[in-house]
Amino acid sequence: MPKSGDSPAPRAALPTRPRSIARGAWGFGITGVLAFSIWALGGGWFGRHGGEGFLYAAIAIAFLGLAGLLLHPLCPGERSFLRFYLGFIPAFLAYSVVWSTAWFAFGFGWGEVIGSLAGSLVFVGVLGRFRGGIRPFLAAGLFLFVVHFATYWMGGQLAYRLIGSHGADLLPGVDAGTRAIIAKLLWGLFYGTGFGAGLGNALFVFRD
Numbered sequence: 001m002p003k004s005g006d007s008p009a010p011r012a013a014l015p016t017r018p019r020s021i022a023r024g025a026w027g028f029g030i031t032g033v034l035a036f037s038i039w040a041l042g043g044g045w046f047g048r049h050g051g052e053g054f055l056y057a058a059i060a061i062a063f064l065g066l067a068g069l070l071l072h073p074l075c076p077g078e079r080s081f082l083r084f085y086l087g088f089i090p091a092f093l094a095y096s097v098v099w100s101t102a103w104f105a106f107g108f109g110w111g112e113v114i115g116s117l118a119g120s121l122v123f124v125g126v127l128g129r130f131r132g133g134i135r136p137f138l139a140a141g142l143f144l145f146v147v148h149f150a151t152y153w154m155g156g157q158l159a160y161r162l163i164g165s166h167g168a169d170l171l172p173g174v175d176a177g178t179r180a181i182i183a184k185l186l187w188g189l190f191y192g193t194g195f196g197a198g199l200g201n202a203l204f205v206f207r208d
Helices: 017-048 051-074 080-106 110-130 137-163 176-205
Strands: none
Touching: 017 051, 017 176, 051 080, 051 176, 080 110, 110 137, 110 176, 137 176
16 A cells, blocks of 8 residues: 555656557558468468458458557557557457448449548547547548558559569569569558558547
8 A cells, every 4th residue: 555645656658649650650560461461371262262251351350469469559558458459459340341341342443442531430430439539530530541541552553563564573583473472461561551650640649
């Protein structure tokens, strides 16, 4: 029991917005590479056992399971793992459902734009709801959409170039199968970095 006059134990310092964004970017970037490795290394197997829906579900599960290992410090203090996952899991599940629905409904192009925008807003809205308030949700949601879609698009363009007919010019001496693996992993890195930056910003906005 603390004695009279004792000062309370200091709380863990909350990260600044730039540090939160940076931690989210590199942490979720690594998570993106690991999650997309399921597609890069096991896409053929999933194609024969369940198809694209099964593959997307496996990738989403990987994101859910791995994200907290690197990003829970964005919720500093006691029970940081639990507090991170209490908001992240329902938010990412909702985002995954919305994004996948848009993609399967509209395909490449509009499906990706609509899925990214609606998914980003849903993600931030659910995250804010579980972390105590959604007042700044629109600004945080639009920030997530911009950085998430920009890096997703850039990663996709790079991946298509590496896999396409001119891929050998970008990676001379590397066979087509290896280029395809590298392309998918790089897409995961780009996507994860952008989404993580938006996630870090949202966690700062809805900090405890």
